[in-house]
Amino acid sequence: MYDCPGCGGNLKFDIPTQRLLCSYCNNDYDPYQITKDKDGEEQKDFEATIFTCPQCGGEILSTDTTAAGFCSFCGASTILTSRVTREKKPNFIIPFQKTKDDCKKEYQKLMRRFIYAPNAIKDSDRINGFRGIYMPYWVYYFSQKTDLKLKGSTSTRKGDYIYTKHYNLNGELDAYYKGINYDGSSSFSDAISESIAPYDVKNMKEFTPSILSGFYADTNDLGKDLYSSDARKIANDETWKFVKREKQYSKYNVTEPKDLSGAFNTKEESADLAMFPVWFMSYKNGDRVAYATINGQTGKIFADLPVSVPKYLLGALVISIPIFLLLNAFLTIIPTLLVSVVAFIAAVVGIVYACELSKIASRELDEDDKGKQEANRLAEKKKEEKEREAARAAGIEEPVKTKKTKKKNTTTPKKDKKGSAVLEWIAFILILLLAGPILGVVATVGELFGKAIVCLVSLGVVVITHFVSKSAIDKIDAKKGLPTTIWIIIAEAIAVFVSVFDLVKDVYYYGVVMLVLVSICVVLIDIITSYNLLATRKLPQFDYQGGDDNA
Structure with a gap:
């Protein structure tokens, strides 16, 4: 805490004036003229209060001693514990310009x-x-x-x-x-x-x-x-x-x-x-x-x-109704070809789903964060050193080595994709459910080469994406069980059966179409919830050095 030379009040840096301002007497001072006796120019460190979150271990420092009421890293509402220490002085600083x-x-x-x-x-x-x-x-x-x-x-x-x-x-x-x-x-x-x-x-x-x-x-x-x-x-x-x-x-x-x-x-x-x-x-x-x-x-x-799932589903419904009415007025697809169309869309949904889960797995393993990888490596090294010390103290010559987690070596990390891009994909898929130029192409392929072939190829694609998705889910702590693409696999298997035996009644084809569409909707909802995992992060757990180790 820096005291006002005029009244002894607490000085704080004022962004608009770029000076230290006293909230009691309103006097302002040049930051370079106000120093603590212990923080003279010849010192390579300065006195600071370290606040530590009891839940995640995150640390922030301040020149003030006022207790922080919440943690900026994990969002916990808690009184952070504090200690006074000496911190190494940085060389430079860019003061806040935005209030x-x-x-x-x-x-x-x-x-x-x-x-x-x-x-x-x-x-x-x-x-x-x-x-x-x-x-x-x-x-x-x-x-x-x-x-x-x-x-x-x-x-x-x-x-x-x-x-x-x-x-x-x-x-x-x-x-x-x-x-x-x-x-x-x-x-x-x-x-x-x-x-x-x-x-x-x-x-x-x-x-x-x-x-x-x-x-x-x-x-x-x-x-x-x-x-x-x-x-x-x-x-x-x-x-x-x-x-x-x-x-x-x-x-x-x-x-x-x-x-x-x-x-x-x-x-x-x-x-x-x-x-x-x-x-x-x-x-x-x-x-x-x-x-x-x-x-x-x-x-x-x-x-x-x-993303709020109810908000998004409501928005998608509002957009889909006029598109459905418009396309229904100008486009007609017979039931047998409609099966090929929805099977193709299901394959696209499966690919998008697998891609989203792969991104989440990469984030959860810190593959896009070189700094976090280094912190994990240092924490692992510190843990091994403690085990060696404990082993030596117990008279054991060779301590048991801990199993290291294999990390992907990365260079400059890539930026996160904007959330809007994912939402645009989902909206695009919902529109495809009703028709468009691509649907016409798929319908033509189904007519020329047989609807059973289109359904079979689509089923193969979904099966592949299913195993890719399962591999990603195994790496994600917040997501367990089988990928929801299992429902698309079941629905498309039925579609293949109906197409191969070329059943006469349209009701069978309409039933298969509805079944595939329902399975697609289930996966789309899972894509949104998966995106929410990508848009959030695991609660951090820090292993900072303590006491004078940071000085």
């Missing part, structure tokens, strides 16, 4: 566009729960200075011959990259940090603890080497794009060197620890949590947006 009111407006604007969101995440009390948190980032600096030597070629055609000339392209390269950044906290998803990027590092200021006053900060638990290769790749790729666009090189087909770092003489000059501003809100629903984050400098927003 909490700006943040709420951006979130409400997003909610107006997302009509299928549950009412709980639109609640005004929840919107007031946005918390300003400074997240740790590693900021990398690269230099590229060398005599550039590349290969290029030009080709011309004369009659039936193509003549190619090869060139040695020489030049001087002098490039410098300042500010390529990656988050340094395993609690901050790589996908989220990328979604609210970029930050303008030109506005970074020298770090002073007083700027944190009134806000929280996440602790840094990832080393600078983790993302060094990713940052280097960005520098190399940007330089390569620039070289190809240069007037002197653009007229040649320049061959990309196998080793860009070697060709450009790319060197990492330094990596600084900085604090970047993020407005953070969490929404807990059972054993899942959804996040809404806003870039505290630019206002760019990212949110995990689950």
Whole structure:
């Protein structure tokens, strides 16, 4: 806590004025003129209060001592335990530029566009729960200075011959990259940090603890080497794009060197620890949590947006009725061909279902989060060290090794897909249920090659997607049992039977069509609930270092 020199009140950083403001006497001060005796400029660390969530173990630090009433990571409403410690000073900080009111407006604007969101995440009390948190980032600096030597070629055609000339392209390269950044906290998803990027590092200021006053900060638990290769790749790729666009090189087909770092003489000059501003809100629903984050400098927003199943089904029904009436007036498909059409649609639904479950499994295993993978590796290593110490204390020479979980090695994580894309898929499928150009093609295939063949191929596709879905479900803790595509398999098996024996009465075909459509609806509902798993996250469980280990 920073005391006002005038009245002794609590000073907090004021975003509009970018100064420390006293709420009692309204005096304001330059953040760089207000310091604690223990936090002098010669110190490499500063005094802070660490708040720890008793449920998930998440930690945030603050220069204030006021107890936090809820956890930003798991959404639990609880009084966080606290301890005073010394934290290593970051090199730089970007102060908050967007106020909490700006943040709420951006979130409400997003909610107006997302009509299928549950009412709980639109609640005004929840919107007031946005918390300003400074997240740790590693900021990398690269230099590229060398005599550039590349290969290029030009080709011309004369009659039936193509003549190619090869060139040695020489030049001087002098490039410098300042500010390529990656988050340094395993609690901050790589996908989220990328979604609210970029930050303008030109506005970074020298770090002073007083700027944190009134806000929280996440602790840094990832080393600078983790993302060094990713940052280097960005520098190399940007330089390569620039070289190809240069007037002197653009007229040649320049061959990309196998080793860009070697060709450009790319060197990492330094990596600084900085604090970047993020407005953070969490929404807990059972054993899942959804996040809404806003870039505290630019206002760019990212949110995990689950879907209300009743709202979506109602919306789909309202849209489907006029489409059904319109298509029914202009399109007629005989019952025997209609079986082929719905069988084809069922196969498409099965593919979409398998893709969604595969994405969820990848998220649950942290395959898209390099920082979380590193934290898991360090936690596993720490666990093994404790077992060795316990074994040595017990006089056992060889401790039992713990089974390591095999993780997929990833590079730069990909961004999450927007929720609207998944919903568009579902809406697209619902429209296909009634007809369209694709249905006409399928009907033609069914007529030419036999409806039984179409149904049989569709059944084979669904069976394959069923096993893919089952493999994904086995990796997802929140989802158990058989995939709902089992109902499509049963329905399509009956469709194959009816088609093969070529039953005469239309009632059999209409019955099969209704059976397949019902099974499709069951899977579509499961796709929506599965999307809600993708739009939320497992409750975090952190294993931070304790006490003076972070100092």
